[in-house]
Amino acid sequence: MANLTINKDLCNGCGVCINSCGNNAITLDNGKAIVNENCILCGICVDSCPCNAISIENISQPTKDISNSSGIWVFAEVSQGKLLPVGFELLGKGRALANQKKCSLTAVLLSHSSEAMAKELIYAGADDVLICADKDLHDLREELCTTILCNMIMARNPEILLFGATAFGRSVAPRVAARIQTGLTADCTMLEIDDKGLLRQTRPAFGGNIMATIICPKTRPQMATVRSGIMEPIHRDTTRIGKIVRVPFPSKLKTKTKIMETRLNKSTLNLADAKALIVVGKGIGSKKNMALVNQLADLIGASVGVSRPLVDAGWSEYKHQVGQTGATVAPKVLISLGVSGAIQHLAGIYRAEKIIAVNTDPDAPIFGVCHYKIVADCVEILKELIEIYKK
Ligand SMILES: Cc1cc2nc3c(=O)[nH]c(=O)nc-3n(C[C@H](O)[C@H](O)[C@H](O)COP(=O)(O)OP(=O)(O)OC[C@H]3O[C@@H](n4cnc5c(N)ncnc54)[C@H](O)[C@@H]3O)c2cc1C
Structure with a gap:
């Protein structure tokens, strides 16, 4: 643990440290700098002080006995x-x-x-x-x-x-x-x-x-x-x-906040809990085709996930990304459209119960993990599915 110390004998109350601090953590008291609880120990004041009055000390903590912790x-x-x-x-x-x-x-x-x-x-x-x-x-x-x-x-x-x-x-x-x-x-x-x-x-x-x-x-x-x-x-x-x-609720425990109302933000996605999911990859071709994906998702009550290149390209937002650096999903049904099936993507979908994959490349790795394989243009399949579900 560390601690910020101000040497009162060296401090001349010039206020340079107050101006340098981005957290309003230093004030003057009787012409000497004092630190308050806003301090995040960034050390900027240490470097800025012309009198070398400020230092950060490492305080070695007493070693706690951890041998009796259990469970x-x-x-x-x-x-x-x-x-x-x-x-x-x-x-x-x-x-x-x-x-x-x-x-x-x-x-x-x-x-x-x-x-x-x-x-x-x-x-x-x-x-x-x-x-x-x-x-x-x-x-x-x-x-x-x-x-x-x-x-x-x-x-x-x-x-x-x-x-x-x-x-x-x-x-x-x-x-x-x-x-x-x-x-x-x-x-x-x-x-x-x-x-x-x-x-x-x-x-x-x-x-x-x-x-x-x-x-x-x-x-x-x-x-x-x-x-x-x-x-x-x-x-x-x-x-x-x-x-x-x-365990009794601590009698003196008070809260400063009161929640008046909780509103679920429709745009807050929880892909991990989705039961039906359409996951779209680069094979969707263009950002405008995402409207078709959303249309089908609305018709069948599915959420929409995407591969990372779609987020990188600005066709979708990060909160929709599925994979190693996105969400890990476990839907009952996952429709994968134009996704190659790179290892980092598969890391996010391995818990899906049924995967239906559409890809123009018959050798796409996604076909190695899916349960139903459709070698076709995913945009055409998307349009056909929309027509079917509209009826
Ligand atoms: C450290 C790291 C972390 C990563 N994390 C993630 C992650 O979390 N999630 C993720 O998805 N990726 C991640 N990636 C990227 C990953 O390696 C792949 O590059 C990415 O998954 C590929 O996305 P894609 O399949 O959409 O695109 P592509 O690899 O470009 O594949 C597009 C596919 O669409 C097919 N296709 C083309 N046109 C059509 C059409 N008209 N109809 C049907 N199919 C068509 C093609 O045959 C191809 O298989 C990560 C990479 C790294 C290095």
Whole structure:
């Protein structure tokens, strides 16, 4: 951990550091510079100070005893009153890791109503469910959830904590990690236990060109976020039994924010949850043909995904990209139009139940993974399908 220090004997109150700071983190007090909580330790003031009065010190932290941490926790996120699928996927992975480590698997549920949800989490692999229920948790807010999760962690000392890489998971996990002072790996695509019992957290790095494996050997819990659609849930088993542990909502916990209304943004895509998907590649020929794709998607109730070159060409937005550096999808039916089937693309569609591929090249790699193969012009097929579904 580091700390910004201002040597009062050297500071002459010139104010150069105040002007150099982009975060309003320095003010003057009795003619001497003082630092406030806005400081992000960027070091610009250190370089700008003409009196060499400012320095950043590394404070070595006392080594924490991590030997008594145990158990794997999964944060089961609730949105719009429903458990998100990514929680079940993480429980599937967590179950395998817990079996390997011979430890317990706990689902953490912060919600306003929770009994039925807790049972579902046990059916999905959890040994126990830690519940904090309160009307204030009807809508999840980071400030409340961070404090509740940190209290739970400090009281129970888990070894591993997993979050879905949802908007909320991506927001709350770093807050928890910072407050507990442990490590966090975002957007993992693979989780394994190594021979020392550490969590190996693998994620694409440098634009997906390499896969980096990260460990957190010195602090606990070892924390990771995982995108939806990457891990497999286990089969729902209603004979499973588990313990439900209620944790009281901290009585003094207050929130500064009030959610007045939640509106679903239609343009917010969750490709990972789509049941029917049309995925379009460069073979679609032009941006204007994307209108035909959207027309068919509306007719059959499908979402639209694209290969990376379409995003690069500006024919579609990144949120539609499927593949190694885009979304991992698991629809029941995927119609692939004019996609070659490069390995980086296939990395995102391998969990689709049925793939129907259209390509003019009979040897296109996509035909090696699809269930139905149509060697044809995809624009013609698209127009025919629109006519059929219109009728
Ligand atoms: C680090 C890295 C990460 C990457 N991540 C991703 C990723 O997340 N997602 C992704 O998709 N790609 C990704 N790529 C790019 C990937 O390697 C391929 O370049 C890309 O998937 C190719 O897209 P495509 O199939 O649409 O285009 P192309 O490879 O150009 O293929 C077009 C296909 O359309 C066919 N075709 C042409 N005309 C027609 C027609 N009229 N009707 C039917 N078929 C037709 C052609 O036969 C061809 O098979 C990544 C690459 C790298 C290096």
